[in-house]
Amino acid sequence: MEVMIYSEDFRIFRELVSAAESLKPDRISAAVIGERSFAEEARGFCDRVLFVESELDYSPSEYAEMLYQAVNSSDPQVLLVGGTAKGTPVAAMVSVMVGEPCATEVTDLKLTEEGLIVKRASFGGVAISDVKVGKRLFDRIASPKIACIKPGFFTPAEKTKNGEIEKIKPEVKKRVEILEIREKEVGEGFEDADIIVVAGRGVKKKEDLSLIEELAKLLGGVAGVTRPLSADLHWAPNWIGMSGIPVKPKLYIGVGVSGQIQHIAGIRNSKIIMAINIDPQAPIFEHADYGIIGDLYKVVPKMIEILKS
Numbered sequence: 001m002e003v004m005i006y007s008e009d010f011r012i013f014r015e016l017v018s019a020a021e022s023l024k025p026d027r028i029s030a031a032v033i034g035e036r037s038f039a040e041e042a043r044g045f046c047d048r049v050l051f052v053e054s055e056l057d058y059s060p061s062e063y064a065e066m067l068y069q070a071v072n073s074s075d076p077q078v079l080l081v082g083g084t085a086k087g088t089p090v091a092a093m094v095s096v097m098v099g100e101p102c103a104t105e106v107t108d109l110k111l112t113e114e115g116l117i118v119k120r121a122s123f124g125g126v127a128i129s130d131v132k133v134g135k136r137l138f139d140r141i142a143s144p145k146i147a148c149i150k151p152g153f154f155t156p157a158e159k160t161k162n163g164e165i166e167k168i169k170p171e172v173k174k175r176v177e178i179l180e181i182r183e184k185e186v187g188e189g190f191e192d193a194d195i196i197v198v199a200g201r202g203v204k205k206k207e208d209l210s211l212i213e214e215l216a217k218l219l220g221g222v223a224g225v226t227r228p229l230s231a232d233l234h235w236a237p238n239w240i241g242m243s244g245i246p247v248k249p250k251l252y253i254g255v256g257v258s259g260q261i262q263h264i265a266g267i268r269n270s271k272i273i274m275a276i277n278i279d280p281q282a283p284i285f286e287h288a289d290y291g292i293i294g295d296l297y298k299v300v301p302k303m304i305e306i307l308k309s
């Protein structure tokens, strides 16, 4: 049984290797589009790398065509794609090409007699469902079941292999021309942070985020926010949680965070969860290892004072 993986991001690629390994396949192959150095690195993680030679800029339709050709050059029963803004549309298009369904936002997966079963959040994250992807697993050649793996849910794999590289050069017409690329503001290394201090709606003004940032800095960590502070108030470019960035630091501190399910789903893999909240009934305390019931405007300055001294 072969699992093929594809991601344009190397860290997520390594997470896909772990996801693939969890299915205990006979062989893991990787499709790499365009970047020779990525293909060279990928060898260390896979049995075979299909290097798709291409000069084309990213565009979902062209990349999907190339990934489809990589799939056809091999015989994977499962195709795992990094569930990023670039990866997911590519997976969706390949799914149409191979005539098999594609499960998105997958957080875990397994193979059973029934086929590929994936876990994904449902009803806005209130429930987690087990979903069977397609009917049978081994019914047709080159018709892999496809799953987009949500970043942050698998530990990046280490190098253990020395796979072969095979080049393919599909004829793909350029349909999209990129006129300009503007960098988006991104969050500050949440994936690698050991300590994350998250501000919630308990923080009343944007200026007060400096308190949270100062606490994070003194602890040697980074500061983040919940979704309302980012998506509604635009105080930060991204948020922590199920629909934002899932994190698993050694220490998570939620400051004025209520602990709704969609936020908890993205922090539940943290080693230690600490909450500071004025409301003793706040749901976050059900998930917290340590809790301080109190006004953040009194508690946080006190913590800062103690840390400084």
Ligand SMILES: Cc1cc2nc3c(=O)[nH]c(=O)nc-3n(C[C@H](O)[C@H](O)[C@H](O)COP(=O)(O)OP(=O)(O)OC[C@H]3O[C@@H](n4cnc5c(N)ncnc54)[C@H](O)[C@@H]3O)c2cc1C
Residues within 6 Å of the ligand: 124, 125, 199, 200, 201, 202, 203, 225, 226, 227, 228, 229, 239, 240, 241, 242, 243, 244, 245, 255, 256, 257, 258, 259, 260, 261, 262, 263, 266, 276, 277, 278, 279, 282, 294, 295, 296, 297
């Ligand atoms: C499809 C969907 C996806 C979502 N995905 C995410 C996600 O990925 N991440 C995310 O964060 N949210 C997500 N949400 C939103 C989520 O449901 C909650 O609305 C959000 O997490 C609440 O943010 P909060 O805890 O900052 O605010 P609130 O729920 O308003 O909580 C504020 C808390 O601050 C406390 N507080 C108030 N004043 C003080 C004070 N002075 N000192 C101490 N504590 C105080 C209050 O007691 C309260 O518990 C999603 C929602 C949907 C529908």
